[in-house]
Amino acid sequence: MTSIQQKTRSAEADARLRTRRGAVSLAALVAILGTVVACNSNDLLAVDTPGTVPVSMIDDPKNAELAVNSAVADFECAFGAMVAVEGIISDELADAQLGAAAWPYDRRDANTQPGGSYGVNLCNNNQTPGIYNPLSTARWDADHALDNLSNKWTDAEVPNRQELIAKAALYAGFSYAALGMSMCEAAFDLGPQVDQAGMFALAEERFTTAITTGQATSQPDIVNAAYVGRARVRLFQGNKTGAAEDAALVPAGFVLNAANDASDNRLYNRLYAITEQFGFYTVESLNPTTERGEVDPRSAATVTETRPADAKSVIYVPNKYADGDAAPTRIASYEEAQLILAEAQGGAAAVTAINGLRATAGLLPYTGPTDDASIQALVIDERRRALFLEGFRNYDLQRFNLPFNPAVGTPFPLKGGTYGNTRCLPLPDIERFNNPNIT
């Protein structure tokens, strides 16, 4: 054997040895890794999510009350935003800020911008409150709770089930009603689009449920609020008789308020927040008077020292909300019921109802003509003042087909552009593009 051959064999032997060592070592490493894998990797990947809970939480009958209270909270926040937006689009509030994203509301061209803020923003946005998104959330909350309470849970599981059904149905009704007043169309649970009449019909169903179960469980506040709500949407559907019947059942002094609070932005009185607190908006219709020249205290406003965001406007705060973020916002009231009654009945009955409200407000009574046109004008003007910044004015402008003021095409002051013709808001792009049942 030559030395060269010996070296070659030695090298081959070394290579085989190294290969064996490598294989053994590799196996050892794999075993180590396998051990690690064998440990429950789910434990290693588990993390806390203390800021959220699974949605199944509100499908547990033990949390039925929480589900309904959550629906109420979402509605109250959404309602504040809806009142603000409807006030801005109408002649109740004027823009006083530099943020151009909000101008389409006051400039009344939001209807040409379906991708704009009204479809996506949330209820606690003081600069540009949203309307479709928060009201849709409130509607879903209430309907979801109502469905669970009515169809999935039993009295054994939820001892106060009927009471909660009434409450959930009530707030579902107000959500549909608010959507119907503000939106030209809306969709529900990824369904097809529904027009305003359709929304009012859905609201009426919910209010009827609230009345029935509220009466069965002796909840007069729920029943009275549902009467106001049903009267409202019956009126909007042209059912004046039905509206009058419900409105007549609402006792004097009744009011259902949104429980505002200064402790959290979601709970703010949105009208106070966007005017005196932040200076983003101001009152547009200053101190409107009755036909007898009296300033109506229900719609009066006071100048503030708040610096307007645009440094140009003057900020007024509505007197009814001047107490601050905790000032309540009316969702339904005896006053609205009386005005519905007046509108539905007309004539002398209307004057009686309106003068009753005026007396309470310390105003001189109406003594003018009582023909249909005069009464309608009276009702419109009275609603404008008595229900000032409660979410009705813009829909009144639409349903009575009142002229735009300022006229379409008039330059939008201070910020540029011209006034458009927004009344109700079209189905926003966020729904149109993401709902397979909308064509």
Add this chain to the structure above:
Amino acid sequence: MTQTGSVSFATHAVRQRHPTGRRGWPRVANLALTLAATLFAAPVVAQNPPGTVSGTVVVEGAQRPLAGAQVAVEGQAGVGTTTDASGRFRITGITGTSVTINVRALGYRPETQTVTVGSTNVRFILSERAVELNQVVVTGTAGGEQVRSLGTSVAQVNVADVVSKTAIPSVEAVLNGRTPGVVVLPGTGQIGAGANIRIRGMGTLSLSSQPLVYVDGIRVNNATGSGNSVQAFGSGVVSRLNDFDPSEIESIEVLKGPAAATLYGTEAARGVINIITKKGSAGGTKFSFQFQGGANWFQNAEGRIATNYCVQPTPDQCLNSNAEAGPLLGLNVVKQEEARGTPIFRDGQVRNYAMNVSGGNNLLRYFASGEIGSNEGAERTNSRNQRSVRTNLSITPNSKVDISTSVGYINSNTQLSCEAGCGGAMWESMYSNPANLPQFCEAGNVGCTYVRGFQSTPPIAFNQLYDAQLLNRLTASATIQWRPFTWMSHRFAIGTDYNNEGNPETVPYLTNDTAAFFWGNYAKGYRYNNQHQATYNTYDYTGSLNFSPTSTLSSKTSLGVQYYTRHDQFIQGEGDFFPAPGLQTIDAAGTKVGLRDGWSGNNTLGYYAQEQLGWKDRLYVTGAARVDNNSSFGSDVKWVWYPKASVSYVASEDPWVQGWLPKAFSSLRLRGAYGASGQQPALNTALKTLTPVAGPNGQGVLTPNTLGNQDLKPERVEGLELGFESSMFSDRFGIDFTYFHDRSKDAILSRSVAPSTGFGAQNQYFNSGQITKQGIELGLKGSIVNTRDYAWDVSFTLGTHSSKINKLNGVDTTIDLGSASHRIGYAPFDWFSYKVLSAEYDPTTRRAINSMCDNGRGQPTPCLNDNGGVIAPKVFLGHSIPTAEGAFTTTVRFLRNFSVYAMADYATGYKRLDNNLRIRCQIFYTCAEYLQPEKTNPRELVQMQTNGTLRDFVINDAKYLKLREVSLSYDVPTQLAAKAWAKNAGFTLSARNLHTWTPYTGLDPESEFVSGTPVNVDQAHMPQLTSLVLTIRLGY
């Protein structure tokens, strides 16, 4: 094998130092004593004893000392050393009278000399290599990989070299323009503000493009938009990447594509940035000091801040309306305030002091540094003060174990000014309005007289706002490498990156009447604070087996396990209205609101295995696979896996190729790789959740939060890259070329949720998109002249990338993002808007009429209906993201010790939305073009008159070439430095952002909103500041 040879060499060096050959851990116990002894060790022995050779290794041309070069005696195994910081070496234990000495250093051509034993002044001159294939880079495996074995491109930035050439303000500035395909996208020119880093363009629809960042082997916080939203629009501007001081970084390596980053797993699809901090090297103790002083300023503010106008139909009124004709009144507030003696912007001071000490021996090496810096921006409330320290230790207790620790602590206070949608001096100046001058104010309107022509508020009001981020950050890691056998190595790294951010926003109780007026209700002050802690932990094990089945074939098998955790915690609150001046705590405020706290976590667990076969050290074939799971995956998603395969062929070392390869080629390597990587979805996006909110009467309630997606899995990006590196003309010229083609198969698409579901507040994420992305990267560098007194080096980089969306959600062909869209067949975020082709001017109404738009096929169609609504389709207007970027760099050394360095970077192939122009012409109506309609192109006029719905006139070409860095340096001759008792000294005068060549007419073609949609929008950002900084360096 070369790498094995390196390890073997180091082993021998250690043994020589410890001839008793003791092994193991007991030596660790003596480290403290060793450290102390090393720090105060006597530097150099004066005379050579028998069997010794000493000398110096220097670099060709400048003759500067070369540290860290390996000096070995041929034929005498284990006899050798490495050069110290002064390039000196001394080898003992040599036998014989004459020996051949080899000197090797990464990045240099090796040199050999035959010398007489006992020589004391041997001098080696090494010439730099344009391409270095033996460099070991970090790839995720134990000990890294040699460049020659990789099938992918790994970009390297020699930070120490960069810092020695010019004053570098941040890590992002280090990366900018130095590696093809790596783009730094600044958010604003404010001092302390961060940028987005984007590698190889945009390949995602809804997730971050930010690469992962590692420091010395551990994953660290890579947030780019932390802090309060001083830009508004949801964007923060403080980047965690810029916390690190460039002067303590040795190098940065960038893994660019999925094929290179496969081993980093399910979060690495956007690439990986590895920061390697400086380490000590064996040799005498070396002290370095650096002092910097200079200024930052807003160059040509008067010319770049717009002059705004109003129309004067009569002398006593000035209107932002074109309804009536009249002379224009112009206002430039920068000029006005200068004349008034109240300049809006300032020259900010730059003061930085840094020192470091390094040294050690073969047992223990150390590097310790400290830095104190104070930098001011052009805005009066913009500044950054930073203090940082770092201590790195490298311990080699025996030939089989290496231990290294890396500890860095950073304390900083970054104060940022309101800008963009937040307001501030930039907003107020950019959108100034002469109609707000005092002469047009109504009598008694005090506020109006204070405004002085600014948009709504004078800068003094914003100057009361303290908006800052106070940071304490500790980044610490320990790595143990254990080589029980020559063919086996293990590495275990553990580390943490702890970030404690305080983000206060405070307005004190104001006593200045003007400021108080504009703060209105908040003139009594408020304080908001968000205390945020983010902790990243890394546990990383990798093992490698090397063996050679035959004499020509080598095998390297690697296995690894990585476990990463991230925990975020915050608590925030606000107090409004202080009862008296001087009070500034939340507790002192009369109203407390918005108290919140919360925490969240995200963990990743992954494994990989890789097999690499090498043939004759010139052909490498690699295959690998990685599996991962992550807390953010949907409940129906378990593990995801990513494969990888690559080949590398050092053709120039193949005799067959050498036979025909032209002599000019010094080296040539061909490479190719295919691999996959991922990008995980955002935290909790897979879950259908409710979130707690405040309810009536103090009760907590729940509201819908995320709709979730239980099938959500990470984006999967598969990439192919092919390329080569070559050096020519004795390694003086180098070329590095790469072609890449990536495909995102499960691109995550964030889609709005229909509000009718009840969950409209948050987007939903889907794995539905498909994007392809391809491009080239080219790096050229050359040493044109290299003599002792004169030298001229040049380099050029080019990175191109084009992206195309192949699929969206399976239903839509377009997802409209406003002026930009995701559209099948186009790149993500391309500009799509209405394109006005023509219009006519009606002098009677002073309006543009009969506007015609592009119908999508280049034909005209009416833009608007009778109600003013747009009826034309949106059409492609251009890319919003540059499709090509790069830089030119040159260094000229003259008169031996002087050098001039310059870098100009460029970007092209994109358009930018000039929101400054839009706001002036479409919102505030202060631009001359709107106010003088008879002089304006009706095509543009009609857009200005449509409340902003038509806006193609503000989407403009933004390509640019920017003279980014220029410096003049003087290296003090050694003899002169010695008079200051220094071993070396130098001066550098550095300037940044001196000039921009661009057709873009807006304020700055670069800045964008860091945390917003990644499209180029220019809106009242501070442009990149110009700076001039003098650096003095002393070494002892």
